[in-house]
Amino acid sequence: MANSKTATFVIQKVQPGLLGLMDGSVSTLAPIFATAGLTGQPIKAFYVGLAASLGAGISMGLAEALSDDGTVTGRGSPIIRGSITAFATALGGMLHTLPFLIQNLHSALHLAYIVVICELLLIAFIRYRFMKTPLIKTILQVIVGGGIVFLLGIYLGNATS
Numbered sequence: 001m002a003n004s005k006t007a008t009f010v011i012q013k014v015q016p017g018l019l020g021l022m023d024g025s026v027s028t029l030a031p032i033f034a035t036a037g038l039t040g041q042p043i044k045a046f047y048v049g050l051a052a053s054l055g056a057g058i059s060m061g062l063a064e065a066l067s068d069d070g071t072v073t074g075r076g077s078p079i080i081r082g083s084i085t086a087f088a089t090a091l092g093g094m095l096h097t098l099p100f101l102i103q104n105l106h107s108a109l110h111l112a113y114i115v116v117i118c119e120l121l122l123i124a125f126i127r128y129r130f131m132k133t134p135l136i137k138t139i140l141q142v143i144v145g146g147g148i149v150f151l152l153g154i155y156l157g158n159a160t161s
Helices: 004-027 029-039 042-067 080-096 105-131 136-155
Strands: none
Touching: 004 029, 004 042, 004 105, 004 136, 029 042, 029 105, 029 136, 042 080, 042 105, 042 136, 080 105, 105 136
16 A cells, blocks of 8 residues: 555645646547648647637636545645646647647648557556556556547548548
8 A cells, every 4th residue: 555645745746747648649649630721731730739729728727626625535626636637738738739730731740640659658657656546557547538539630630521
């Protein structure tokens, strides 16, 4: 069993960060890739990704901060948890948004695919390291979940084809 200091760190810092990273990384996939496919313009996908990432960061930060004040659950300061979640959510969405600053759509998409894979593997590693989820199980869960949303974005991006 984890010691009290480790458990407190995980519940107050790692879990809000992981929550944000997972949400930002996965929830922004469909709008970004659908926009790239529908418009063929990487800069439009970038702005959709920027809006989705920042909007999701604000939303998730508020949701985490307002979920409880930490006194009953021991989850710590709602301001700190909300800030961690907000930052991690925005970061998770922005990582695969940044490649769309590349003007060539084909290049932007291929770099974004690589970034998405790295994001999902990072999430799986954090779950393995701090949540003690078996590595293969967490990789499969994260890849399947992210893959479903990713494929939805690709499908919708080809809706007019």
